[in-house]
Each structure stands twice: as C-alpha cells, then as structure tokens.
Amino acid sequence: MAGLKMLGHALVTVALALVSSVAMAHKASDSFLYLDNGPTELRLDVALRDLALLVPLDRNEDRKVSGHELRQARPAITRVVESALVLANTSGHCTLTGERWGISSHSDGTYAAARYRIECADGKPPATLEYTLLFDRDALHRGLVRIGTGEQARLAVLGPDSRRLDLSLADGPGSFSVFMDFIQEGIAHLLMGLDHLLFLLVLVIPATLPARVGQAGGQTDQPFRARLLELAGIVTAFTLAHSITLALAALEMISLPIAWVETAIALSVAVAAVNVVWPVLGRKTWKLAFGFGLVHGVGFASVLGDLTGGVSGLAVALAGFNIGVELGQLGLLVLGFPVLYLLGQYPLYQRGLVPLALVVVAAVSLYWVIQRAPVL
Template identity: 35%
Template structure:
C-alpha cells in the first residue's frame, strides 16, 4: 500500500485519468473508519490533491466514477477523473498529485501516460519531494523513467535478487561429478559470471517481450511459485552441483520464468500490450543495469572469500539460508502458510547496502585471517 498508480490518457483537448489507491493507505489520511463505499469523502479529498495546468492557468477538474478490486489482500479503489484542457490540450502541461503523499512521506505515486498514438510509458514517480511532473504530448519522452522502473523493480524484488546472487556463488568453483572439487582462477571466474549473466538476460528478455506484447499469456500465481522454486533449485545447486555448468542452464531456463514476472510488473502499470518498443527496451535495459550492479557489488567479495578455506562454510550456510527463504516463498504463494521470513525479507531489501557491506567485511576478515595463518612463525 506504499504506492498508488495514476494513469493519464491524452485525447486532444481532454486529459482523462484514473488513480488507484489501497484502502489502508486512504485510511491513513481519511480516518480509520473510511471504507471503499465512502465515495463522496474520497472525491472531496482528491479534488484538493489532483491538479493540472499550462501557461494559461489551471484546468477544470471533474471527478468521475469509482470502482474497487481485491489484490494483495487489500481493497483498492480506482477513481476516474478528467481535465478540460481546451485549446492547450496538445501542449506540455504540469500534473500535480499528492494524494496520501502529503501525509505519508514514504508513499509514492507512479504516473503512466498514454499518448494520442496509443503508446504508453511510465512518466515518473511522485513523492513528497517531487509532487509534480511535466507531461509531454508524446509518451516516448519518458524513456529514462522506464529505465528507472526496470532498475527499481529488480532492486525491490527479493526473489529476483536472491536468485541472481545464488547463481554467482559457484562461479569461482569447478564441479567434478556431483561435487565442488576445485577453484577457478580470476579469469575463469569472470567468464563463468559472464555466461550466467548472459544466459539469464537472454531467458528473461525473451519472455518479457513476448508477454508484454501479449504474444503469450500466463497467470501470475503459477509464475510466482515457479520463481520460488527457481531460487530453491539454485540453492541446491550451490550445495551440490546438479549438472556440470548447471548455473548456466538454471539461469537460462528459469530466466524465462523471471521474464514473465517482469512482464507482470508492466501489466500492473497498465503497459501490457500498449508499451512502445523503445519503452519496452528501456524497461529491459533498467533490468540489465540492476543485474550488473548486483554483480559488481557482490561478486568481488565472493571471489575474495573463495580464495580462503572459509568458502565452503560460507557456500553451504548461505545456500541453506536461501533454500529456507525459497521454501517460505513457495508455501506462502501456494496459500499453505504465511511466509514467516517476510519481515527479514523486507528489512534486507530496504537496507540492501547492509548486505553488501557485511559480505565485503566478511571477505576482508576471511582473507586477513588466511594470510595471518599462512605467515611463518619466527624462530627465536
């Protein structure tokens, strides 16, 4: 409930829109007794917190019908609204929106724009620091925002992050049969990382594009379960190699599944089947940049630890923790049991820098202790 979705459709002299807000978020500003049936209360509130203007001044606002839907265990209220832009409808205009944001600092609103040609793109994210955005007649001008959306949704996706990080753990190792029995040099390790990253990229890019363009359609429920399974399989492979070079196969195969989940993000934003090719590719670029960022921040520490005797313990304990997290996700997404690790997951995503710093600190300690142990004892 920490974000709202605003969609604007540019139609000549009229700008039509909808805003979707979770009821618990609205209760933070309208009182705990607010319900989805309190249309007049919500309409009055939105009139004070939605505005659009051009050089000639503010545009008249009309609040329209309201509908509700159930998702993520909450009721969401969608409210239609429209601006009469008159002759200024084809020009740039300033869109202002701070519903809920004005009272809840961490709340955000994603603004999606569909232009006159039918192309749709995320135009920006409004926060308490950025309560307005300039809307251009052509949606393509928001490609930078699409890159940001792709990056952000990987950054906020604990399962995607954990899957990628788990695939990086075996990169410095060599599999002999069904066990890890050797270590690669730096060059070989980097080549292994490149193969994994490329395989994952190819896999998720194919299904992201196919699903976003509505060439294929898969229910989100099974996809989320399969993603949890993918994390579990990656963890098992870290403990005992499933097949030689298996991380490449796992990355490519389950990358197809993760791509469908990324496409689901676009659908949630209202971009399924309507995103322009530049917008779609920009979103995918954001995903790749997030992936490269994870590799750059995590792999150096993993490789440093792999040069010490600590790596076996780090590998096994880390994989066991990942496997527990995957089981928790699977049970939760199957409706069997609520994920007991959800608070830990939220904390790790919110403070992901702590994980990076902790891993780097562990690498420093492991390498330092190894060097101390290797130093000859002076003879007196």
C-alpha cells in the same frame, strides 16, 4: 582473527536482512494514471499496500483489509489521493469531479481505483499534471502515466525528481525521455525485486567457491579469470532468457496467470539454492539460469502489462525497461562478485556463510510459494 570477526558479523547481517525482508513484494511501488478523451478523464489506481502507509486501512489489525474497512477509509483515501494531484492550464487549476470509485486488480495485488472528470475554468483540457503521492515516504515510488489519444497512447513516468508532466505537447514526451524514464524504472524494479536478487545470488555463489560443493575430491580451485568467465556465461544466459519472455509477454504474444508466474519464480529460487548443494539439475549453472530466466522475464513484464496495452511507444518503453534491468543486475554483480570472491578464500564463508545463506534463501522462497500459490 579480525577477518573471522568481520565474516561472523557479515554472516549475521545477511541472515537478518533476508529474514526481515521475507514478505517483500516482487514489484516496486507504482501507481497507474490513465488520462483519456482530451484529456478530460482521469483514472488513478493506487495499491492498497501503499495507501496503508498514508491511511489506516486495517482497523481491526487482522492483517487483512475487508470491504467494510475499505468503505470506511474511502473519505480519507479520497482526500489523500486528490491532494496529490494538480491539473491546470492557463485559466488556473482544474477541478476533479469523482465519477466512480472501487477496486481494481493488477499483477501484484489489489488497488483502490478512482475515476474523475477533469473540468477547467475555460472549458479546455488541462495542460499540466503534477503528481506527488508517496514521494515523501518512498523515493522509489513512481506514477506510471498512460495518455490516450484516439486509438493510440503514449507513456510517461513521474517520480520525485520529475513530478510535473506537460500535457499540451502534441506528441507527448519524446522517445528519448520515455526511454530514459523506463531505464530508471527497470533498475528500480530489479533492485526492489528480492526474489530476483536472491536468484542471482544463488547463481553466483558457485563461482565464488574455491572447492565445488559436492564435487568428488572437492578441491579443484579455479583462478579469478576462469570464474569470471563462468559468471559471464551465467549472466548472459539469464539475461537472454528473461529478455525473450519479457518482450513476448509485454507484446501480449504470450499470456500466463501472474499468480502462477510469481509462484514459479519463488520456487525457482528455492530449487536454485538446493541445486548448489545437491545438483539435481546438473552443474551447468548457465542452463539453470536460462531455464528459470524464462519465467522471471514474464514476472518483469507484469509492470509493462499493467500499463502498455495498445501503446505506440511500447518498443521504446520495453527496450528502456529491459536495459534498466540489465544495468541494475550488472551493477550489483560488479560490486558484489569481487567481495564474495575475496570472502570465498575463508573457510568460514564456505562452511558457515554459504550454507546459512542457502538455507535462509530456500526457506524464504518456500514461504513465498505457499503465500503466492492460488490454490493454497
């Protein structure tokens, strides 16, 4: 009875977690900092959804931010943003002079954008940049930095544990530092991407069930080793597929409308959930993982595409980001699959938790389809 009670609590917890996360965005919280000409110019793009945590934007509470509301909030936004930036050199702190203010579009929505001229007392460029925006609110927030030097550019990532960037280094952050930073970025984006996590969940579920749903006879059990090998094939197919399109999209060899990509990702989650019960796309789950993994890879690439055009260290950043995604994915599977395998021995899991989870996942995913589709 104790085991049944635990399963009941788990069922309710999973359902509530999925429903409460229904509006969670695909991308993690990022701001984009572009340093150019020395650097003597700075552009900072901050997502409106992030600024809403710091400044009241939706004054009439209609869940939309109008142009009028944004203009009203501009002084408060400027104060918050400028208080989170410190540029300095040996002569002391440098000043930021606003030159242009407006909005910009990134793959995950609308951002407030501000361009500044950087002026230091000795007339030289700044030597350091310190960035602290949102770190006290969101430990996963990152400032993604692109430092332009002529026709080339280099990358860096600022976070709660690495708030200060040395701009005086001739070659910028070393390749290993960039590589490790983007590994962390890949892990964060995998863990924050609820649509990707739900897709992995519905791919894994069949390997946890002793009796395959809808299979004739319904009682062909498999040992743990066989199911583990099946899961390895599924994960390998998904990894290979999204690695291919992640690289192609980040290298700008393919370009797809991100709104349609995000819509397709949401639809893939719903289709995968339905396919567990009604295998309209067949029982070869690895084929499903590979096919939809191609679409998910373009979604992963959106974070790099917003930052890395023309960057000399793109290959390093791309490799680190991709490895980070894989580490996050493998970590979740290592922790989660044994638990689901053990739960799979209980009838309540097979007849209660799994059907409920699939219904909730499908419903949430179809809601995302309606929310994301550009024509709706």
